[in-house]
Amino acid sequence: MARLNVNPTRMELKKLKARLSTAVRGHKLLKDKSDEMVRRFTVLLREDKRLRDEVETGLSAALKQFALAGALTPAYAQETAFSMPTVSVEANCETESVMGVDVPKITLSGERSAARLPYAYSEITSEADGSVQMVSALLPKLIRLAEVEKAVRLLADEIERNKRRVNALEYIMIPQLEETIKYIRNKLDENERAAMVRLMKVKSKA
Amino acid sequence: MMQGKMAIVGNAETITVFKAAGVDTFPVKDEKSARETLRKAAREYAVIFLTEDYALLLKDFLKRFDEEAYPVVLPIPSGKDTGYGEAFLKSAMERALGVDILFDK
Numbered sequence: 369m370a371r372l373n374v375n376p377t378r379m380e381l382k383k384l385k386a387r388l389s390t391a392v393r394g395h396k397l398l399k400d401k402s403d404e405m406v407r408r409f410t411v412l413l414r415e416d417k418r419l420r421d422e423v424e425t426g427l428s429a430a431l432k433q434f435a436l437a438g439a440l441t442p443a444y445a446q447e448t449a450f451s452m453p454t455v456s457v458e459a460n461c462e463t464e465s466v467m468g469v470d471v472p473k474i475t476l477s478g479e480r481s482a483a484r485l486p487y488a489y490s491e492i493t494s495e496a497d498g499s500v501q502m503v504s505a506l507l508p509k510l511i512r513l514a515e516v517e518k519a520v521r522l523l524a525d526e527i528e529r530n531k532r533r534v535n536a537l538e539y540i541m542i543p544q545l546e547e548t549i550k551y552i553r554n555k556l557d558e559n560e561r562a563a564m565v566r567l568m569k570v571k572s573k574a
Numbered sequence: 575m576m577q578g579k580m581a582i583v584g585n586a587e588t589i590t591v592f593k594a595a596g597v598d599t600f601p602v603k604d605e606k607s608a609r610e611t612l613r614k615a616a617r618e619y620a621v622i623f624l625t626e627d628y629a630l631l632l633k634d635f636l637k638r639f640d641e642e643a644y645p646v647v648l649p650i651p652s653g654k655d656t657g658y659g660e661a662f663l664k665s666a667m668e669r670a671l672g673v674d675i676l677f678d679k
Binding site: 406409410413416417420423424427428430431434435438458459460461463470471472474499500503504507510511513514515517518520521522523524525527528 | 578579580587588590591592594595596597620621623640642643644646648650651659662663666667669670671
């Protein structure tokens, strides 16, 4: 391990000792942070998996139903039936801090009653009603999945960055400082011994 | 707190039904138009759903949304099974943990 390029003086020794203790403390803190982030991450990951499976089955059922409705009505009729939506959903967007990472927190607002369909019953078959209802019911889950998945992405990035910091401290910074401190100590001791020997020699001549 | 709108980008057949549920729809035909639409939608919408087939094509483009909390781009299954969800979870797990905790059965 390479040591830092410094003058072997008492001043430097003091400075380096202070740096080392900061580095060690920082390393411990970052390591704790990393552990906690990984814990949260695994919780989120499991939730993401569960939600994704649910959404996948729900959505494919809704789409199948909708395709059925599409097959029973001419394409242009379907297009006009769905061209003017009557309901609108709004998302209240906030952010929440998970271990210092800002993750989205979304709540739905606005009218979401699937009872109000955007078309007259004569326009399209009842299969369409079902699919619209299914999708409306799925929306809260989709929003939750959006939240969780984004959090997983953000946390994964942060964990990676944090890991790099911990490793840099553990394997580069701290060993380097320790090595340099040792080197300065040896050098200072050496100087002291040299001074002693010189004194003894001067004394024996006198 | 801010108010955000929701949008969905994808092929027309999949996304029409979302219109009735109150989500703004942007039908796209190919990779290029999807990219353009996303770029525009990202400025206006807080939550953007994207069908998985396009999410696969635009994988690298979507990385730019991973820096900030908003907008949230969520790839959703589009009926066809693309395996996107599993691949995503796997890669996230690999990067953050280094071990497989979900699919190791």
